[in-house]
Amino acid sequence: MDFFKTIPLHMDFEGQHRAEKLSRIIITVFGLVGLVWGYIIQQFSQTVYILAAGFLLTSILTIPPWPMYRKKPLKWQPARDIDSNSKDSNKGKKKK
16 A cells, blocks of 8 residues: 555646647647548548547556656645744734
8 A cells, every 4th residue: 555655646837737738739630630540441441540540649658647747846845833833923913
């Protein structure tokens, strides 16, 4: 079970942009190729099969968080302790 906890499940913003761009390109290319091929052989089913293959390839390449989508992670600020912040803010206030 510890093995599954070590698998990264995130994708950074640059990676999301790259994955979306790649998916649009692949689906468009496969759609155009399928449309042309289906027109040449006069079978619309071949167009659908080629488009389905493009969708499958796109899903394999873009849904999992591959390392190419995790190159620029965000640098988060460290978490603040709420209890110590509320005590510090009370010390700074002067009563009138």
